[in-house]
Amino acid sequence: xxxxxxxxxxSFCRCExxxxxxxxxxxxxxxxxxxxxENISKQLNRLPEIKASPDFxxxxxARFALELENETARINKAWLQKSRNISLPHLISDLxxxxx
Amino acid sequence: xERLVVNxxxxxxxxxxxxxxxxxxxxxxxxxxxxxxxRLHNFLYRYTHNHEDCEDxxxxxxxxVYRSRHSxxxxxxxxxxxxxxxxxxxxxxYKKKQRMxxxxxxxxxxxxxxxxxxxxxxxxxxxxxLHQKNSVKELEKALMELNxxxxxxxxxxxxxxxxxxxxxxxxxxxxxTVKSRINRARIQLQEIIGDYVHSETF
Numbered sequence: 001x002x003x004x005x006x007x008x009x010x011s012f013c014r015c016e017x018x019x020x021x022x023x024x025x026x027x028x029x030x031x032x033x034x035x036x037x038e039n040i041s042k043q044l045n046r047l048p049e050i051k052a053s054p055d056f057x058x059x060x061x062a063r064f065a066l067e068l069e070n071e072t073a074r075i076n077k078a079w080l081q082k083s084r085n086i087s088l089p090h091l092i093s094d095l096x097x098x099x100x
Numbered sequence: 101x102e103r104l105v106v107n108x109x110x111x112x113x114x115x116x117x118x119x120x121x122x123x124x125x126x127x128x129x130x131x132x133x134x135x136x137x138x139r140l141h142n143f144l145y146r147y148t149h150n151h152e153d154c155e156d157x158x159x160x161x162x163x164x165v166y167r168s169r170h171s172x173x174x175x176x177x178x179x180x181x182x183x184x185x186x187x188x189x190x191x192x193x194y195k196k197k198q199r200m201x202x203x204x205x206x207x208x209x210x211x212x213x214x215x216x217x218x219x220x221x222x223x224x225x226x227x228x229x230l231h232q233k234n235s236v237k238e239l240e241k242a243l244m245e246l247n248x249x250x251x252x253x254x255x256x257x258x259x260x261x262x263x264x265x266x267x268x269x270x271x272x273x274x275x276x277t278v279k280s281r282i283n284r285a286r287i288q289l290q291e292i293i294g295d296y297v298h299s300e301t302f
Contacts, residue, residue: 040289043239044258050145052137056155060133063159067166068126 102127114178122169133162136179139260140186146255147190149244157193161186176269183262183270187252194248242292250285257282 109117109131117135121128140161145154164185172181243251249271256267268275 040239040286040293041258043235044243044254045261047236047239047259049138050142050151050154052141052158053151053155056137056158057133059155060137060159060162061130063163064129064166067163 106131115174118169118172118178119174121166122172129162129166132165132178132182136162136182139179140182143183143255143260144186144190146240146243146251146259147194149240153193157186157189160189164189177266180266180269183256183260183266187270191248238293239289242289245292246285246288250281250288253278253281254285254289258286 105125106127109120109125109128112120112131114132114135117128117131121132137158140158141154144157144161145151148154148157161182165182168185172178243255246254252271253267256262256270257264262270264275264278268278271278273281
């Protein structure tokens with residue numbers, strides 16, 4: 001008896017032949033549901049959605065804070081390089097003069 | 101005050117939020133992250149098949165969005181622009197991993213017993229066991245077997261549900277090419293899954 005015949009006769013026990021018949025039948029049914037391009041498209045749409053982990057926001061915030069810090073450092077460095085003839089002590093005394 | 105700004109941002113379109121970021125409203129970045137983090141995870145996981153790599157890529161994508169904020173122009177949808185960045189990052193990471201997966205150990209020419217050999221690192225992009233019983237796993241495995249051009253279009257279309265126009269823009273290909281790649285990708289997936297069944301049956 002082939003596995004398909006055993007399945008059609010609907011007499012199952014726990015022997016290897018019956019197990020194979022059930023397995024084969026389930027597999028055929030499952031494969032039939034997926035084996036056309038249209039169904040593949042539907043199945044892909046039903047794939048479980050992968051979401052961000054619960055601590056993703058915390059990690060992202062930390063990386064973004066670092067990014068902002070680096071950006072500020074870069075801007076400051078560029079400003080200092082552009083304005084080489086401006087020295088900070090002079091700036092401070094100028095400010096003092098204006099404020100006092 | 102800050103809460104007011106954030107509430108206002110949450111009611112804006114993606115493109116308006118991006119404009120705020122371009123104008124220096126840093127809180128706009130959090131809103132963009134909040135809106136796109138799950139979509140990007142779902143998209144990039146199909147590339148990496150590894151949660152850790154996927155998370156790194158998503159973070160890197162958002163940082164690139166911030167760094168290149170001034171190059172974004174409103175003629176494109178923000179989502180399309182972000183997907184383009186993510187796809188480019190995924191491609192370069194994939195290439196880097198492929199290069200790293202083959203570690204060559206050079207032989208010492210003066211030593212006759214020291215022959216050159218290569219070690220393939222099987223931990224990278226590891227497939228699940230060949231005979232999957234679960235159709236979801238079969239599909240995910242089959243997706244990983246598609247070539248890059250096919251995988252990117254079918255993930256964008258059938259998983260991310262983007263339009264053909266958006267996919268053409270993201271991948272930088274003509275719409276006709278996108279449509280034909282999607283069809284061929286579906287047929288190829290069908291064939292790959294058929295092979296699993298065949299090898300499992302016999």
